[in-house]
Amino acid sequence: MVTKKKYYTGPQKKMARYAKAIAHPARVYILDFLADNIDKCCYSGDMAEDIPIARSTLSEHLKALKEAGLIQGEINPPYIKYCINKENWEEAREMFEGFFRK
Amino acid sequence: MVTKKKYYTGPQKKMARYAKAIAHPARVYILDFLADNIDKCCYSGDMAEDIPIARSTLSEHLKALKEAGLIQGEINPPYIKYCINKENWEEAREMFEGFFRK
DNA sequence: CCTTTGTTTCGTAATTCTACGAAATACAAA
């Protein structure tokens, strides 16, 4: 039997995870919208009109981005204010920069 | 009925497509490997030992990357020499840079 | 306390992804 590496490295997995978060046009839209100004915040409803999906689906995409760490949500019912998670956003930026600049 | 944008924009879709190509650790590995030196080329077998998947699966990942435009393959049976598709690689680099630098 | 409002969660269905081994392919060498 040939010896194989058993697992992917941490950075490889992290990179893939960030990329997957961006890998849907709706999520690209959301991130574009929020990253426009790094301190910008918005509510789910602010985007709902401009995106060709149901509100519940938009909510799931927001959840996916939150789980990936790229955004965060401040709960203030019935509103939830979303904004970029600056720390992870910067980390992702650096990872992609390093990835492409080899 | 509320007026919604019907479609995502071209750049949003393109961005998502590139991100999806990177959204798997095996493909991150492959791109890392090839982009190490932008002119580096390699054969499928060169990577097979270092990655925890079957050769056929590796082949499918290579196909996915080729279809996404990030790599290209020069056929020279039974070898196929893969390398970065420089033009699209640069385009992707710029897209991600612009995406994160807002 | 009942209703309204903005949002998320649930149930469900269709599609896509990931993976493997077996079989096919295409040229080179014997």
Next chain:
DNA sequence: TTTGTATTTCGTAGAATTACGAAACAAAGG
């Protein structure tokens, strides 16, 4: 022409993603 080598394609299966509308939620206002 047969065999060998490197790789891809095929058939299949299980898991994950994406989508929707209905229902649930939680606070505010009547």
